[in-house]
Amino acid sequence: MPTTNFSHPDPYSYQVGFDSYHETEAVPGALPVAQNSPQKVPHGLYAEKLSGTAFTAPRHENKQTWVYRILPAAAHGNFVEEDADSYHTRTTTETSKLHHIPNQLRWDPFDLDDTVDWVHGLHLVAGSGDPTTKHGLGILLYAAGKDMGREAFYSADGDFLIVAQHGALNIQTELGKILVRPNEICVIPRGVRYRVTLPAGPVRGYVCELYQGHFQLPELGPIGSNGLANSRDFQAPVAAFDDDEDEQDEAKEYRLYSKFNNRLFSTTQDHTPFDIVAWHGNYYPYKYDLGRFNTIGTVSYDHPDPSIFTVLTGASDHVGTAIADFVIFPPRWLVAENTFRPPWYHRNTMSEFMRLITGDYDAKTGGGFRPAGASLHNVMSAHGPDMHAFEGASNADLKPQKIGEGSMAFMFESSLMVGVSEWGLKTCQKVQTDYNEHSWRPLKRHFRNPNKG
Numbered sequence: 001m002p003t004t005n006f007s008h009p010d011p012y013s014y015q016v017g018f019d020s021y022h023e024t025e026a027v028p029g030a031l032p033v034a035q036n037s038p039q040k041v042p043h044g045l046y047a048e049k050l051s052g053t054a055f056t057a058p059r060h061e062n063k064q065t066w067v068y069r070i071l072p073a074a075a076h077g078n079f080v081e082e083d084a085d086s087y088h089t090r091t092t093t094e095t096s097k098l099h100h101i102p103n104q105l106r107w108d109p110f111d112l113d114d115t116v117d118w119v120h121g122l123h124l125v126a127g128s129g130d131p132t133t134k135h136g137l138g139i140l141l142y143a144a145g146k147d148m149g150r151e152a153f154y155s156a157d158g159d160f161l162i163v164a165q166h167g168a169l170n171i172q173t174e175l176g177k178i179l180v181r182p183n184e185i186c187v188i189p190r191g192v193r194y195r196v197t198l199p200a201g202p203v204r205g206y207v208c209e210l211y212q213g214h215f216q217l218p219e220l221g222p223i224g225s226n227g228l229a230n231s232r233d234f235q236a237p238v239a240a241f242d243d244d245e246d247e248q249d250e251a252k253e254y255r256l257y258s259k260f261n262n263r264l265f266s267t268t269q270d271h272t273p274f275d276i277v278a279w280h281g282n283y284y285p286y287k288y289d290l291g292r293f294n295t296i297g298t299v300s301y302d303h304p305d306p307s308i309f310t311v312l313t314g315a316s317d318h319v320g321t322a323i324a325d326f327v328i329f330p331p332r333w334l335v336a337e338n339t340f341r342p343p344w345y346h347r348n349t350m351s352e353f354m355r356l357i358t359g360d361y362d363a364k365t366g367g368g369f370r371p372a373g374a375s376l377h378n379v380m381s382a383h384g385p386d387m388h389a390f391e392g393a394s395n396a397d398l399k400p401q402k403i404g405e406g407s408m409a410f411m412f413e414s415s416l417m418v419g420v421s422e423w424g425l426k427t428c429q430k431v432q433t434d435y436n437e438h439s440w441r442p443l444k445r446h447f448r449n450p451n452k453g
């Protein structure tokens with residue numbers, strides 16, 4: 001089945017394509033014809049450009065969108081930093097620095113939290129690099145149960161790749177509306193302002209924030225011109241705006257939050273930020289149903305590298321070496337002959353942050369790897385199947401087998417060593433102290449040395 005069976009219907013319509021040039025207008029004639037910035041924009045709108053790359057970036061990388069809005073984004077008050085205890089993304093103080101440790105780490109499922117909204121429910125778990133130099137990534141967990149009020153949020157730090165694990169996110173962005181349900185992902189580019197409400201109760205999930213560049217589809221190489229995540233399955237919103245002209249002054253007031261170098265600032269403005277009537281460009285938020293992934297695997301022998309499961313990649317300046325790959329492990333047939341079918345034991349120069357959205361995972365059958373928690377195998381931290389998985393798979397009858405039915409695991413894989421936040425290591429109280437003890441210390445020796453008598 002090439003789509004996920006969602007319990008929550010999607011009320012919105014979308015335009016399709018990855019990195020496409022889209023144009024959309026919520027009022028006919030709002031888009032200027034054949035120019036971007038006429039002396040007077042149709043319908044008395046303001047023209048504004050949102051740049052996702054340097055003006056001079058090469059054409060194949062260049063990203064920008066022209067928006068036509070009721071008032072420019074600049075029309076707001078001064079930002080003031082929020083109280084440090086009210087949010088959970090800081091990295092730069094002594095008490096919130098990142099810890100770099102070689103241990104294999106695993107977390108029990110993170111708690112739901114229905115006392116906070118999207119902005120205040122974001123927790124930095126791990127990260128590397130620095131938003132101020134536009135290098136690296138942040139890995140965040142979100143858990144929220146409240147709608148954002150008359151508020152909007154943007155991150156100046158990077159692109160948010162949101163992996164919904166529990167509950168639906170109704171995301172009203174400046175560029176239109178997107179519904180994101182478990183087993184869907186959504187990318188909100190740096191700077192795009194949005195508001196999250198929760199149409200089906202509390203939510204929980206993960207964010208990979210890319211401080212540099214933008215997510216791309218991986219090269220397909222010898223796979224050919226289709227496969228993995230196909231371009232036409234990416235959905236972008238159509239223009240939609242609120243008109244607050246007839247509302248009372250108090251009702252027009254909006255609070256605007258900015259995530260800026262992992263700190264939270266806010267200001268107010270006396271009009272809605274969701275006033276874009278039309279836009280055109282290739283810098284926009286989008287979503288993707290992981291159930292549509294066209295999974296490729298071996299039909300002969302041996303376990304291939306998990307790069308064949310890459311949905312999106314956030315490239316570094318070095319070809320083939322990612323700042324962040326987003327990889328999934330979808331339901332699939334295993335048919336390899338004479339093969340140990342689960343992942344091999346390995347030490348990776350890349351760091352691997354993993355989790356289950358739902359179901360189970362073939363390398364961890366001994367318990368402890370459950371949806372909504374996490375694991376981190378940092379640079380060169382040895383890992384692989386736990387004792388149960390090893391004994392099971394090395395004695396299994398190798399007939400064709402469908403694995404992961406109803407399951408979805410994912411990985412944020414980075415070439416960078418990631419540090420774990422104070423919240424991730426201590427405050428959340430979810431770190432399993434016996435991960436290694438439970439998974440690999442029980443592995444039995446099977447070698448019988450033929451050189452011994």
Ligand SMILES: O=C(O)Cc1cc(O)ccc1O
Binds near residue numbers: 304306383
């Ligand atoms: O460690 C893991 O479970 C992730 C993983 C899966 C796989 O199929 C091969 C390598 C790899 O790191």
Ligand SMILES: [Fe+2]
Binds near residue numbers: 343346348352377383
């Ligand atoms: Fe791995």
